[in-house]
Amino acid sequence: MNWLSESIMNKRGVGVDREPVNHHLTEKLQDKYHYTIGPYSRPVMEIQPGDRVIVETRDAFEGKIGEETDKPSELLKLPFLNPQNGPILIQGAEKGDVLAVHIESMSPRGKDPHGFCCMVPNFGGLTGTDYTALLNEPLPEVVRKVKLDEENVYWSRRHTLPYHPHIGTLSVSPEIDSINSLTPDTHGGNMDVPDMGPGSITYLPVRSPGARLFIGDAHACQGDGEVCGTAVEYASTTTIRVDLIKNWWISWPRLENADALMSIGCARPLEDAARIAYRELVLWMTADYGFDKWDAYMMLSQVGKVRLGNFVDPKYTIGAMIAKRYLK
16 A cells, blocks of 8 residues: 555645646746745745645755856855745645645756755854854865766765755745744754655644745755755755645644654754654654653653754754554
8 A cells, every 4th residue: 555545644635635736836937046934925826735846946056056166155155045946825724734745756957967065164064163163264165066867876986876865945934934044943944854855745834824835955865964064966856746734733844754754853952953853753642643641752762763854054953753653
């Protein structure tokens, strides 16, 4: 049996029985990509629950890095990184609902598909930054141009990596704030969770009318932590199906795939992100799967798993997971 038929989205989504309408969010239609996620930007399209959107995302540098001789410090300007498609309005979405985003596929764009991994001054996990203030000189600027296709990422003559794509930034709008596209929080944002790729469903808490979905920051592959600050950043064609779950109040993003459920927390320091993620998973198990709270807490101490999204952004991201077989 296809796991999607038993997914939360399929059981509770209001658009599950609709024949999906396919929408194409091209670069031309998007026109202006966004660096903030909030309730004030002009929507690019409106869809119904259950519809499919084929999205042309740009890389995290919006195409400004083109060669290995380029210097990020000369071409990139913080905080104008991580361009986002959207916002997409979903009919009927209102505060207290949940948006379900099933990533169906991700493929590279362009005649000669490639991505870039960069070391950017004062950015990354093993250097001084504006948030971790040290007196060391910035690490060197390094740009690597990486060929890729839908099977492999050709990192070097020595190493070929598997193509394991995911969406780094997926969000709905906060109720009143506008948050830069580099910062994750309760709305989603730049979570960089490697599990958020094809074959996953992300659940986002709706806080504003229409939900206002933003998506971007495709990664061809990424290790836990995104330690140097960037993954293999590339322009993608990403296909998503979007549904709406009414009257399901959640505080933080959640994720489902064939084998597990995940709660996602974002904070500094890193241990607070882990606490949020595990707390939300305990509450989820208690509310929806019949667990006693303290039984869930102690059980996660035995079988819970942690996924490190990133520890390089203004807030760090942790996913706390439990295998579905323990929920039966």
